[in-house]
Amino acid sequence: MRFSCNGCGKCCHDHHVPLTLAEARDWASDGGALIILLEAVLADGSGLPAGQREHVLRRSLAVRCGQTRAHLAITFAAFNQGACRHLGSDMRCAIYQRRPLVCRIYPMEINPHIPLRAENKDCPAQVWETGPELIVGGQLVDAQLAELIERSRQADREEIAAKAAICQRLGISTSALKGDGFTSYLPQREAFLDALNEVQAQSPEQSEADWALHVSNAALARQLEETGAMIAAILADNCSFIALRADAA
Ligand code: SF4
Ligand code: SF4
Numbered sequence: 001m002r003f004s005c006n007g008c009g010k011c012c013h014d015h016h017v018p019l020t021l022a023e024a025r026d027w028a029s030d031g032g033a034l035i036i037l038l039e040a041v042l043a044d045g046s047g048l049p050a051g052q053r054e055h056v057l058r059r060s061l062a063v064r065c066g067q068t069r070a071h072l073a074i075t076f077a078a079f080n081q082g083a084c085r086h087l088g089s090d091m092r093c094a095i096y097q098r099r100p101l102v103c104r105i106y107p108m109e110i111n112p113h114i115p116l117r118a119e120n121k122d123c124p125a126q127v128w129e130t131g132p133e134l135i136v137g138g139q140l141v142d143a144q145l146a147e148l149i150e151r152s153r154q155a156d157r158e159e160i161a162a163k164a165a166i167c168q169r170l171g172i173s174t175s176a177l178k179g180d181g182f183t184s185y186l187p188q189r190e191a192f193l194d195a196l197n198e199v200q201a202q203s204p205e206q207s208e209a210d211w212a213l214h215v216s217n218a219a220l221a222r223q224l225e226e227t228g229a230m231i232a233a234i235l236a237d238n239c240s241f242i243a244l245r246a247d248a249a
Contacts, residue, residue: 001118001133001134001135002128002130003107003123003127003128003131003132003134004127004130004131004132005131006124006126007091007092008091008123008124010122010124011107011123012080012083012087012091012093012103013080013082013084013087014081014082016035016037016079016080017077017080017100017102018100019034019076020100020101020155020159021076021155021159021162021163021200023100023101024192025196026098027100028189028192029193031189032078033186033189034076034077034078034079034189035076035077035078035184035185035186036077036170036185036187037074037182037183037242038072038073038075038167038174038175038176038185039176039179039182039183040060040063040065040070040072040073040178040211040213042068042069042213042224042227042229044068046224046229047178047179049179051113055111055113057071058157059073059153059156059157059160060072060073060160063209063210064209065210065229066212066228066230067229068227068228068229070213070229073178074163074167076163078100079186086099101148101151101152102152105145105148106121107122107123108140108149110149110153116134116135162200165199166192166195166199169194169198170191170192170195172239173211174211174212174214174232175211176213176214176215176242177213177215180216180220181215182242183214183240183242184239184241186239210230211230212231212232213229215231216243
């Protein structure tokens, strides 16, 4: 597989760009809006995609959820509806030298279990036919790109406890079940920055708060309650549920 970006700018539209903590601080400080996305799997394996146990658990935090444990994954992302606020009319990035890690990695996948497929990407067909070789024999050949992907995975692992602590300070204690959807929150910028500063001023702490799951339908709620999980009947005012299943109620 070859690849050569043609600068069309499509990937800078309508994508919530996942951010590291430092990037989220910069984004909010610059006046950008953030979205927080939460998903969890349960200790009994509910929500866990087949074959992804190691990857999912490595980037998640074990928290209390009723009588059981949930493994919570949290994404802080730039809230991009339409064009990214940093995209110029010439389709150039105004913060190119300090653009987020994920912008540098696209169109590569960060999840090692998701193979790169051109048809799942925004890039036009011709960019996959020219340029240097990207993947040979299933292996990424660009060492610099491989290092960026590893850095992104490492940030996911190292920052999950701080993200959970920030969510607690923002009053967020509800997650979706992985595969069923995402719980999404749009935090106030100032409140987010205050919470981030408070958490970073303290030594890392293990989250001991109770978390509840919000799911798409009553049958799934009953099934999870039988495992001891706490189910949230309603979501807080400042959040919504992004369903991933066609049969979501
Ligand atoms: S920060 Fe730059 S590269 Fe990233 S989405 Fe925005 S315009 Fe595109
Ligand atoms: S969509 Fe693909 S080709 Fe277009 S700017 Fe983004 S990475 Fe480059």
